[in-house]
Amino acid sequence: MQTPNLMEAKKRTKIEPKTINYKLDNKYKDLGKNKKYYIKTYGCQMNEHDTENIKAILEQMAFQETDNMENADLILLNTCAIRENAHNKVFGMVGRIKHLKESKPNIITGMCGCMVQEEVVANEILNKYKWLDIVFGTHNINELPKLLEKSLKEKKLELEVYSIEGDIIENMPAKRDSKYKAWVNIMYGCDKFCTYCIVPYTRGKQRSRTKENILKEVNELKTNGYKEVTLLGQNVNAYGKDFNANYDMSDLLEETAKTGIERVRFVTSHPWDFTDKMIEVIAKYPNIMPYIHLPLQSGSDRILKLMGRRYTKESYLKLFNKIKETIPNVSITTDIIVGFPGETEKDFNETLDVVNTCKYDSAFTFIFSPREGTPAARMEDNTPKEIKEQRLYQLNDLVNKYAKEANQRYLNKTVPVLLENISEKDENMLMGYTDTMKLVNVKAPKDKIGQIVKVKITDIKTWSLDGEIISEN
Numbered sequence: 001m002q003t004p005n006l007m008e009a010k011k012r013t014k015i016e017p018k019t020i021n022y023k024l025d026n027k028y029k030d031l032g033k034n035k036k037y038y039i040k041t042y043g044c045q046m047n048e049h050d051t052e053n054i055k056a057i058l059e060q061m062a063f064q065e066t067d068n069m070e071n072a073d074l075i076l077l078n079t080c081a082i083r084e085n086a087h088n089k090v091f092g093m094v095g096r097i098k099h100l101k102e103s104k105p106n107i108i109t110g111m112c113g114c115m116v117q118e119e120v121v122a123n124e125i126l127n128k129y130k131w132l133d134i135v136f137g138t139h140n141i142n143e144l145p146k147l148l149e150k151s152l153k154e155k156k157l158e159l160e161v162y163s164i165e166g167d168i169i170e171n172m173p174a175k176r177d178s179k180y181k182a183w184v185n186i187m188y189g190c191d192k193f194c195t196y197c198i199v200p201y202t203r204g205k206q207r208s209r210t211k212e213n214i215l216k217e218v219n220e221l222k223t224n225g226y227k228e229v230t231l232l233g234q235n236v237n238a239y240g241k242d243f244n245a246n247y248d249m250s251d252l253l254e255e256t257a258k259t260g261i262e263r264v265r266f267v268t269s270h271p272w273d274f275t276d277k278m279i280e281v282i283a284k285y286p287n288i289m290p291y292i293h294l295p296l297q298s299g300s301d302r303i304l305k306l307m308g309r310r311y312t313k314e315s316y317l318k319l320f321n322k323i324k325e326t327i328p329n330v331s332i333t334t335d336i337i338v339g340f341p342g343e344t345e346k347d348f349n350e351t352l353d354v355v356n357t358c359k360y361d362s363a364f365t366f367i368f369s370p371r372e373g374t375p376a377a378r379m380e381d382n383t384p385k386e387i388k389e390q391r392l393y394q395l396n397d398l399v400n401k402y403a404k405e406a407n408q409r410y411l412n413k414t415v416p417v418l419l420e421n422i423s424e425k426d427e428n429m430l431m432g433y434t435d436t437m438k439l440v441n442v443k444a445p446k447d448k449i450g451q452i453v454k455v456k457i458t459d460i461k462t463w464s465l466d467g468e469i470i471s472e473n
């Protein structure tokens, strides 16, 4: 058994990460024969992609997927630690799983992902949820076959969670959710240590994959018919900084665009590392999507400083304006936290001021959630919950107003849409996204699924657009 440790998770040394090549040992090949698995994923795209890896590993072991938890022989929760409410949702689900396990003691139950990397959560599991069978962290997904076998043999909880800076695991298989869009990890971990954020503790040190491995993956995806790749990392703009190799995110973006894959995007950016060269590359290549997620977090210099964000309102706005001026039709979205410890009305008004200036295409907004072990969790916080909620509502109203305005600009325009699936809203329509990440419900024949087509926008809804395919496609 290996339990996580906060002090270890915080450490950053100069030790180079190891690259481990994943390969399934033949002895695990039939472990899941005639067994079904169910996996539920919480949290960000990184977790979603980890789930794609976990699914593929399980299928290599002959497990089959089911979307009905009641039918599963193996139930896994891939968890998120970013805010308290994710934590509560997961433990609610664990309660449901306990019931199932009582009636079917042979099912295998497990937890993985960011939450179990937290020392407090691992201790909670050991105290209250010892009936779980396997618990593994973000650093050892590759060990899943071994842990499963051991748990099946020994019929006791296998908890292996490492608080290490982390390795790079290559050649992990992926059962991708989409046949047209793919996540491609370009880096793991984060070294920014924003004071509110648990990610540097749960995901370890920043480790960039080599450009060769990334470009090989993109080229393979292209050959297999994929139309869009999203370069994925906690802070992609810092790509390559851990190499000292004179090769950065702008170079990687450019080379990815040159593979000729039809669409390239990236998440998430930190304003701190966003270079002019990146902006120029995005503007230059038509297959780099004019869509940028640029987290603001707060508009107050005082709060930004307390958050450890290392930019000011002024420098953020300067970057924002440069992006808007250089990349035609760019859509910019953001993340904002309200109610950070000590945030005053004046600080909050600074945030509203930035939103009024930037008029974001959309924004994810959150109330600050203290995460044990992070510096912000120890800061004095006197703002009542009701005031924080009020600020969130006020912010959301403003964000929604600008989101609608941004959508309005699309009316009667013709835009490229990657058609992905039947629309959830109407089975006679298809759904897809523009290159600016606007959701569109499209009147189009089903055989167009998987293609990027020209769509004329005919109606604007609050959260989506309606359109019809234009005949020259």
Ligand code: 5AD
Pocket (backbone or CB within 6 Å): 082, 083, 196, 197, 198, 295, 297, 335, 336, 337, 366, 367, 368, 369, 370, 371
């Ligand atoms: N409380 C509230 N929101 C948070 N985020 C990260 N940590 C916290 C926290 N402790 C938000 C940030 C980040 C997004 C992914 O989640 O806005 O950009």
Ligand code: SF4
Pocket (backbone or CB within 6 Å): 190, 191, 192, 193, 194, 197, 198, 199, 200, 234, 235, 270
């Ligand atoms: Fe968290 Fe900041 Fe790293 Fe983003 S850049 S993952 S907010 S520490």
